[in-house]
Amino acid sequence: xxxxxxxxxIRENVxxxxxxxxxxxxxxxxxxxxxxxxxxIHYDNEYAVxxxxxxxxxxxxxxxxxxxxxxxxxxxxxGRLKRLPARHQGMTGLGxxxxxxxxxxxxxxxxxxxxxxxxxWAENPKGERTAAWLRHGLLSLKTRRAQGGSVSPLRSExxx
Amino acid sequence: xxxxxxxxxRMVDEYLNATGDPDRVWRDKSAAREAxxxxxxxxxxxxxxxxxxxGSPSAYMPEQAHLRGAVDGGGEWxxxxxxxxxxVIFTTREFxxxxxxxxxxxxxxxxxxxxxxxxxxxxxxxxxxxxTIRYTAQG
Numbered sequence: 001x002x003x004x005x006x007x008x009x010i011r012e013n014v015x016x017x018x019x020x021x022x023x024x025x026x027x028x029x030x031x032x033x034x035x036x037x038x039x040x041i042h043y044d045n046e047y048a049v050x051x052x053x054x055x056x057x058x059x060x061x062x063x064x065x066x067x068x069x070x071x072x073x074x075x076x077x078x079g080r081l082k083r084l085p086a087r088h089q090g091m092t093g094l095g096x097x098x099x100x101x102x103x104x105x106x107x108x109x110x111x112x113x114x115x116x117x118x119x120x121w122a123e124n125p126k127g128e129r130t131a132a133w134l135r136h137g138l139l140s141l142k143t144r145r146a147q148g149g150s151v152s153p154l155r156s157e158x159x160x
Numbered sequence: 161x162x163x164x165x166x167x168x169x170r171m172v173d174e175y176l177n178a179t180g181d182p183d184r185v186w187r188d189k190s191a192a193r194e195a196x197x198x199x200x201x202x203x204x205x206x207x208x209x210x211x212x213x214x215g216s217p218s219a220y221m222p223e224q225a226h227l228r229g230a231v232d233g234g235g236e237w238x239x240x241x242x243x244x245x246x247x248v249i250f251t252t253r254e255f256x257x258x259x260x261x262x263x264x265x266x267x268x269x270x271x272x273x274x275x276x277x278x279x280x281x282x283x284x285x286x287x288x289x290x291x292t293i294r295y296t297a298q299g
Contacts, residue, residue, distance in 0.1 A: 027178060030178040033178075034178055035206070035210075041229075050297065052229060052297050061209040061232055064209075065208065065209065069180070069203075072181070072203060078195045083236070083238050083239070084204070084238075086236065
């Protein structure tokens with residue numbers, strides 16, 4: 001897992017560590033087990049096609065959750081996610097590699113609290129965004145965490 | 161529409177396994193306290209997945225029952241207070257708007273909701289605004 005960064009180390013216009021996830025039917029099943037969302041469009045190809053879809057697709061909220069993970073990993077344990085705006089721009093078929101990415105757009109201190117704005121998105125292997133935040137996600141980071149680490153674009157693999 | 165969800169460690173573990181999140185703060189009390197929490201917190205992700213319809217029939221929207229397909233339309237969330245393992249979260253969902261459109265999926269209705277998330281002490285822990293897209297399908 002990439003190390004989280006301290007507020008002091010974070011630089012604007014720098015990409016945060018990426019997260020790569022290979023989607024699969026197993027991943028869909030695990031998600032369904034956690035949340036009870038057993039909509040067959042996420043695991044039954046024939047059903048999905050009957051529902052006008054190109055095939056089974058990744059649950060939209062799973063993509064949201066993976067982007068949350070991207071942010072909480074970057075923020076570290078003492079960081080807090082404050083705001084998360086999301087919009088789906090395309091569907092992700094099961095089996096596709098999803099790459100979750102983000103760029104710091106602004107950092108500032110307000111009321112003694114450290115804030116970081118980021119633009120984050122999920123993209124397919126063609127580089128097309130399948131989910132994106134139209135407005136910036138907002139993190140609050142405390143300075144007392146001094147774990148160190150790098151904010152260079154590392155890649156974290158997650159296969160299921 | 162109200163919904164209740166008790167957050168147990170097992171459910172959070174399933175969520176963490178699905179998202180591949182290895183962070184100890186979501187699992188270990190000492191790691192959580194070191195990070196400034198008073199107990200093991202629930203990551204923000206599970207909150208965003210409460211109140212999903214999961215493709216179930218629109219029992220509460222009978223006028224849309226002919227639209228058998230449903231996909232997530234995205235949303236926006238704000239998080240105010242941590243949620244801890246053992247907390248019970250009550251959500252209240254209110255219709256904000258219903259919009260009709262034609263798109264790649266054919267006739268679509270976009271339902272947008274405001275959702276408030278409160279804990280067992282009636283504290284507002286988060287608020288959300290999100291959409292589901294219903295569309296015609298053979299079923």
